[in-house]
Amino acid sequence: MNKPLPNSFRQGPDSRGRFGQFGGRFVAETLMPLILEVEQAYDSAKADPAFDAEWRRLLKDYVGRPSPLWYAGRLTEHLRAEAKDPNLGAKVYFKRDELNHTGAHKINAVLGQILLARRMGKTRIIAETGAGQHGVATATACALFNLPCTVFMGATDVERQQPNVFRMKLLGAEVIPVTSGAATLKDAMNEALRYWVANIEDTYYCIGTVAGPHPYPVMVRDFQSVIGEEARVQMQEAEGRLPDALVAAIGGGSNAMGLFYPFLDDPSVAMYGVEAAGHGVDTEQHAASLTKGRPGVLHGNRTYLLQDGDGQITEAHSISAGLDYPGVGPEHSWLHELGRVQYVHATDDDALAAFQLCSKLEGIIPALEPAHALAHVIRQAPTLPRDSIILMNLCGRGDKDIFTVARHLGVEM
Amino acid sequence: MSRIASKFAALKAAGRGALVTYLQGYDPDGATSLAILRGLPGAGADLIEVGVPFTDPMADGPSIQRAAQRALKAGASLPGVLALVRDFRRDDDTTPIILMGYYNPILAFGVDSFCTEAAASGVDGLIVVDVPPEEADEIEPQAKAAGLDLIRLVAPTTDDERLPRVLAATSGFVYYVSITGITGTRSASAASLEAAIPRIRQHTGLPIAIGFGIRTPMQAAEAAKLADGAVVGTALVDTLAASLNEDGTARSETVRLVLDQVRALAEAVHAG
Numbered sequence: 001m002n003k004p005l006p007n008s009f010r011q012g013p014d015s016r017g018r019f020g021q022f023g024g025r026f027v028a029e030t031l032m033p034l035i036l037e038v039e040q041a042y043d044s045a046k047a048d049p050a051f052d053a054e055w056r057r058l059l060k061d062y063v064g065r066p067s068p069l070w071y072a073g074r075l076t077e078h079l080r081a082e083a084k085d086p087n088l089g090a091k092v093y094f095k096r097d098e099l100n101h102t103g104a105h106k107i108n109a110v111l112g113q114i115l116l117a118r119r120m121g122k123t124r125i126i127a128e129t130g131a132g133q134h135g136v137a138t139a140t141a142c143a144l145f146n147l148p149c150t151v152f153m154g155a156t157d158v159e160r161q162q163p164n165v166f167r168m169k170l171l172g173a174e175v176i177p178v179t180s181g182a183a184t185l186k187d188a189m190n191e192a193l194r195y196w197v198a199n200i201e202d203t204y205y206c207i208g209t210v211a212g213p214h215p216y217p218v219m220v221r222d223f224q225s226v227i228g229e230e231a232r233v234q235m236q237e238a239e240g241r242l243p244d245a246l247v248a249a250i251g252g253g254s255n256a257m258g259l260f261y262p263f264l265d266d267p268s269v270a271m272y273g274v275e276a277a278g279h280g281v282d283t284e285q286h287a288a289s290l291t292k293g294r295p296g297v298l299h300g301n302r303t304y305l306l307q308d309g310d311g312q313i314t315e316a317h318s319i320s321a322g323l324d325y326p327g328v329g330p331e332h333s334w335l336h337e338l339g340r341v342q343y344v345h346a347t348d349d350d351a352l353a354a355f356q357l358c359s360k361l362e363g364i365i366p367a368l369e370p371a372h373a374l375a376h377v378i379r380q381a382p383t384l385p386r387d388s389i390i391l392m393n394l395c396g397r398g399d400k401d402i403f404t405v406a407r408h409l410g411v412e413m
Numbered sequence: 414m415s416r417i418a419s420k421f422a423a424l425k426a427a428g429r430g431a432l433v434t435y436l437q438g439y440d441p442d443g444a445t446s447l448a449i450l451r452g453l454p455g456a457g458a459d460l461i462e463v464g465v466p467f468t469d470p471m472a473d474g475p476s477i478q479r480a481a482q483r484a485l486k487a488g489a490s491l492p493g494v495l496a497l498v499r500d501f502r503r504d505d506d507t508t509p510i511i512l513m514g515y516y517n518p519i520l521a522f523g524v525d526s527f528c529t530e531a532a533a534s535g536v537d538g539l540i541v542v543d544v545p546p547e548e549a550d551e552i553e554p555q556a557k558a559a560g561l562d563l564i565r566l567v568a569p570t571t572d573d574e575r576l577p578r579v580l581a582a583t584s585g586f587v588y589y590v591s592i593t594g595i596t597g598t599r600s601a602s603a604a605s606l607e608a609a610i611p612r613i614r615q616h617t618g619l620p621i622a623i624g625f626g627i628r629t630p631m632q633a634a635e636a637a638k639l640a641d642g643a644v645v646g647t648a649l650v651d652t653l654a655a656s657l658n659e660d661g662t663a664r665s666e667t668v669r670l671v672l673d674q675v676r677a678l679a680e681a682v683h684a685g
Contacts, residue, residue: 016547016548024547024548025545025547026516026543026545027471027543027545028472028543028545028568029545029566029568029571029579029590030472030566030570030590030593030594032545032571033568033570033571033572033575034570180478181469186469187469190469190470190471193471194471194474194595197594197595198592198593198594198595295520296517296520297516297517298469299469305517307517307521310490310492310518310521310522311467311491311518311519311520311522312468312485312517313468313469313517
């Protein structure tokens with residue numbers, strides 16, 4: 001049952017929520033009935049055309065989808081000038097999910113989950129957040145649907161993402177700083193799970209990424225797949241063919257799964273997931289769970305984790321709070337082991353350089369998360385033929401990061 | 414007969430319930446932890462749960478989270494906890510020891526070798542909090558082969574449809590989580606327990622211990638009377654924590670204070 005089906009990369013997960021050996025439902029008995037309830041509700045919602053219609057209406061009229069596909073012409077020319085050979089230098093396209101309402105791709109899956117929570121009769125919403133993008137998206141949807149919202153955020157992240165904390169509060173959410181552990185995203189998720197167990201009757205837990213116990217990884221992937229589905233159509237219109245390579249940043253991996261999934265069975269499309277290498281993957285300060293971790297169980301699923309020899313989870317590090325997580329979605333672990341997606345990495349410094357280059361050349365200030373993806377594009381595009389096409393998910397805008405970046409560049413604000 | 418089954422049989426014959434005590438292994442250090450462990454049977458603990466420290470204890474409240482952090486700081490590991498049990502077993506061959514923890518440290522150790530070594534070290538049962546019956550094949554065959562009981566949690570959220578499935582995957586005893594929540598944060602009402610325990614008894618002949626939220630001797634006595642045992646964890650961890658120096662190290666009275674509290678709990682449970 002756990003073996004991948006030979007002719008498709010798009011048939012997972014199995015009935016146990018497994019992608020190969022990864023995924024599953026590793027939660028305490030107190031949570032298990034809730035997880036099963038969410039699974040049942042999601043299965044029935046998926047089969048209901050009215051649910052899909054309502055979600056798509058919100059994506060169109062509230063979020064502003066479809067997000068544009070942008071040919072990054074100046075960046076392309078810049079990278080061609082860097083190429084060793086005039087025949088090299090791929091065309092670079094951006095899928096502009098940073099133009100979504102709330103400034104990132106997170107809102108796609110949040111709206112789906114909030115509609116699901118309403119369908120389940122839940123009257124309170126909780127969420128975890130790292131950079132604050134998922135927290136802002138959840139607080140936004142809760143404002144729209146008049147649902148009380150509590151966001152758990154590591155105290156360290158509360159400090160470094162003040163603008164998003166203020167946004168969430170403006171939107172009416174309660175932000176609870178979590179001080180346990182390293183006080184970052186992993187600890188926020190622990191705390192949200194603990195709160196959920198104690199408030200099962202009325203509360204829905206809106207998870208921000210393709211991780212957690214089944215059905216969250218598949219559900220968030222399904223909602224985020226709108227990114228890749230749109231991009232397929234848009235690329236056909238723009239170029240009359242599919243791209244040669246997809247590139248996306250990987251924290252938990254929701255924006256990447258959303259872009260990759262609709263292309264998984266197109267063998268001509270190469271895929272690159274870019275992990276955060278922090279100060280470098282050979283230091284202790286990074287968040288590259290697929291590059292440097294090994295399989296384990298945390299937060300309800302089996303997946304690649306940063307851990308020590310005794311199975312204790314180690315702290316991740318990245319300049320980007322959104323990538324600062326010691327695990328990764330289980331489907332990525334599976335695609336990594338199958339070799340369908342190549343997982344590479346970019347350091348804090350690479351991301352900072354890409355952040356500035358994109359701002360100057362394209363007039364787009366990217367979030368630090370997709371700046372990691374862009375760092376890989378900057379490396380790879382000059383090595384590919386001129387007629388090849390790279391599509392990168394520009395999954396968030398950088399307004400939230402300008403203070404962090406200014407500090408790293410030694411600028412007083 | 415296993416130590417767990419013998420203990421519950423002996424208690425039943427004596428007409429009283431069990432006091433089950435929980436402490437985190439290596440909290441606040443290996444030597445203090447061993448001294449407490451050795452003192453527990455004499456203070457009246459009938460069964461002992463030893464928590465295996467983990468960085469991300471998602472079913473535990475703040476007290477046990479901090480206990481895990483102290484233990485990890487003191488160098489705790491799964492092999493270290495097994496060594497603790499081996500040391501305890503030198504003087505005590507009858508008190509059942511149950512390891513309670515999370516799955517990842519076991520995975521890192523290797524499930525097969527962990528089960529073999531745990532049994533060889535004198536462990537009698539396992540509570541692996543984040544391996545529900547749906548994932549039982551991860552560890553059940555190895556635990557069975559090694560003669561370890563797999564004790565499962567039953568929660569108020571475990572409905573009648575699900576209950577038989579959970580109980581079928583349980584051996585040793587049933588751990589009834591009396592509240593919907595994490596450890597040590599609230600207490601169940603006597604009325605809700607009076608309804609819950611017969612519901613579980615309809616489906617199993619195994620002994621039932623009630624845990625999560627039992628703090629006082631009176632609560633422990635009531636729970637042990639209603640079911641077959643009462644688990645006290647956070648209240649003991651809190652006493653231990655309150656006895657420590659500011660830097661989290663043990664003081665000379667740490668062991669005595671914890672054991673005094675166990676004596677008070679045992680008196681109430683045994684009188685019941």
